[in-house]
Amino acid sequence: MKSFSFLIALITLSLTATAQTQKPMLYGSNWMAITGKPMAATAGAMTFQSGGNAVDAACAMLAATCTMWDTLSWGGETQVLIYNPKTKKVIAINALGVAPTGATTEFFKSKGYDFPPEYGPLAATTPGTPGGLIYMLIHYGTLSLEKVLAPAMQMAAGYAIEAQAANSMERGKALIKQWPYSKKVFLPHLGEKREAPEGGEIFVQKDLLQTLAKMVNAEREALKKGKSRKEALMAAYDRFYKGDIAQEFVRGSKEQGGLITMQDLANWKPIEEEPLMVNYKGIEAYKLKQWTQGPVLLQALNILENFDLKAMGYNSSKYIHTVYQAMNMAFADRDFYYGDPYALPAEPMKGLLSKDYAKQRAALIRVDKNDAHVGPGNPYPFENKNNPYINLLKTRGFEMDSTKRNFAPVHDLGNNSLKADYEDRLWRGTTSIEAADKEGWVVSVTPSGGWLPACIAGNTGIGMSQRMQSFVLDSALNPFNVVAPGKRPRVTLSPSLFLKDGKPFLSAAVQGGDTQDQNLLQFFLNVAEFGMPVQKATEAANFNTNQLWLSLGGTKSSDRAPKPGQILLNRNTSETVRAELKKMGYDLSFAERTSGPINAIYFDWKHGSLWGGSSNHGEDYGIGW
Known part of the structure; x- marks a missing residue:
């Protein structure tokens, strides 16, 4: 029986190694842009074509996916690994928000919870994605915030919404109707049989467009005054976390029962780490x-x-x-x-x-x-x-x-x-972003938070994070992850980078809550142990x-x-x-499909080319050049 089982395993591996993939391998010699949404991958391609590097393109894809809702939004969190070809080092960026003032175990237990809630204003940590994006641009990007946000701002002005996101709005409308600012954005046909947009309908987000415009204007005004690129980007950062955007965010959060204060926003900062x-x-x-x-x-x-x-x-x-x-x-x-x-x-x-x-x-x-x-x-x-x-x-x-x-x-x-x-909780939320260029920059991102049905904070158009639910209230479960003001929850979000012989070998990330590192582990073994090409490994x-x-x-x-x-x-x-x-x-x-959805880049140093893989599981999409 053992020899028969081994024979079956060899046959299975042989078939897997030769079977045609459902999506083609992506090839590029200049750059690669892959993410969870086709329009967002296009935003990455536009940024590369306008002269940006992989960090700029990753930021453009991040901004676009946040503007498309469904799996995340602007009030969520961003986790990044970057390979810097100048230092030949991998660095990490921690742009995860923290628990707000008043978020204590006693507070949540008084409401009958074993964990903080999964939806609404009490589920929100402070926003991390805007700060993380600007930090990436300041230290590793080359373009202005205005150029990087251009595709997202065009989308906020009106784009043909994908059916998946539109249907999520319709399914979640009972919750959405509890939050006045969410109702205004997500249910434009209130009172009709279908209150959310239809797939393909032009979806307009005036408040979000105004928020992004305020950040860009802050950068533009600083440059007019002779400020440096870094100072101008920080002006946009400060307007979000300390200025009128922050004031409206806090007002809208508190109106709906949230805990986030101006001091919480001002105190928060992204952190660069050694992975x-x-x-x-x-x-x-x-x-x-x-x-x-x-x-x-x-x-x-x-x-x-x-x-x-x-x-x-x-x-x-x-x-x-x-x-x-x-x-x-x-x-x-x-x-x-x-x-x-x-x-x-x-x-x-x-x-x-x-x-x-x-x-x-x-x-x-x-x-x-x-x-x-x-x-x-x-x-x-x-x-x-x-x-x-x-x-x-x-x-x-x-x-x-x-x-x-x-x-x-x-x-x-x-x-x-x-x-x-149970399975919905296991796989919930998130997207992934992979970018690389011929200069050697590599970026792997797993952003998340503020997915549908999201609670929007006031007239900002910003959906608040739901990451508080990843804390525990019982130290017997985990004494290191008990909720407290100013603390970060232990999250599932988990990009990957692999180096071989001192050079990038693989870059990969996947959505899917607690399954992320299960799928990424097996993806890596598919390549490292079983020699699968990257596209095949994402679909396996x-x-x-x-x-x-x-x-x-x-x-x-x-x-x-x-x-x-x-x-x-x-x-x-x-x-x-x-x-x-x-x-x-x-x-x-x-x-039927248990592969991901995984997005990945393999680095072919023999030929000096980039190989992109984007699984057949969801809407994930890549473009290479």
Whole structure:
């Protein structure tokens, strides 16, 4: 049976390696622009053609996607990895908003919540995307804000809205009608049978256009006064975070019950960071710090380095089982140890990313069955420290001695939410942006927040973030991610950059909440272990684990609790693999597409060209030249 299974795996890999992709590979020698919306990819192409570099193009795509709603808007957050060809270093930009004044555990618990709410003004952190975009332009871009925002401003003046976004407005109109400024923008046909725009209708956003124009005018006036490019960009920044835009944003938020103050906006700033990195078989994998779930991918790679994955065969039962177990271990650590690195307590990241810690975790993987009781490990000895949370873990229901785990932790079972609701929370929101140019600049972005149905703050046209829901109110769930004013929630947003021989190898990002680093891990292994071209790797069948705490959706613990052993597989999974996984204790579900949607760029140094991949999962689109 084992030899037969291995033969099936080899046949599957062979078919996968030769099968035609549903979308063509993108090729370019000058630049590559890929994102979640065709019109936004066009904005990136326009920016490249007007002389911008990859950072300028990424900012233009970011502005355009924010103007198109659906998966994000201007009041959300932006997470960025940039390869700087001048320094040959990868840098990270943290443009995640913070919890506002008054956002305490006591406040939310007094309203009956187990987590902060998922919609409305109380779900909002401070806006991060405008500040993150301007920071990128100041330090790494070449164009003015006026040029970069030109496509988004044209769209705000009126563009043919995509059916997906228009239908989201119609589906969410019951919530939208609770917020007067959202109702004004999203429901132009109030009182008719269909109150939202139709697909293809010209969608006009006068308030947003005015807000973007105010920022551009601030830049323009500063330049007229002889200010430098940086000073002019900062004038636009200050008008958003300290000037009349901020005043209207705060007024509109408070009118609808929000907590954000002028001081909250003025105090917030984007942060440039050094990313986290691990080396996997000679390839350097870079992720954002533990304020995201990015280190999950790094931890999983460290664990999987202890196995011969290629010999197992692509998506064989043994391969699926091994990767699933590694992901579960990494997510268990994420759920308990990740949080804002700029707030105490300090997360044990040195231990979590230790190769020796990974070997210890890898040794716990059983070859014959799923471990429904896997919990956080103990990384502190790998930092030569004692774990201060041993008693908290025991209270949560975890026994640190894995040989004694013969029960399911009390927090981690008993999810009674409907399957459709659960999967919506698992995949919710976000888009991805990939850009590269012949000078060597590479940008990978996973922006999000303010998705439909969004609460708009006053007459700004700015949809507020919903990222507060990623905090916890119970330290037994995660002592590092308890809500507090001025603190960043631990988010799912997670771009990736990979270097090989000191040069860019792959750039990739994906939307999809808690599935992001699951899909990105498998995408990377598809290329690094199984030699798939980048487009094929974006379309290849992945699998998802539900054995983790959801980061989004619901206000009760039962809405987010893990589902041990649940696995989402591609419908083409063979009956042999299905049967073997069932014997290992897995609860199987299936979908037609389980690949992403992943957007990625591969760097062909032999020919000096860029190869773009954009999966067949959604509306994602790329343009190369």
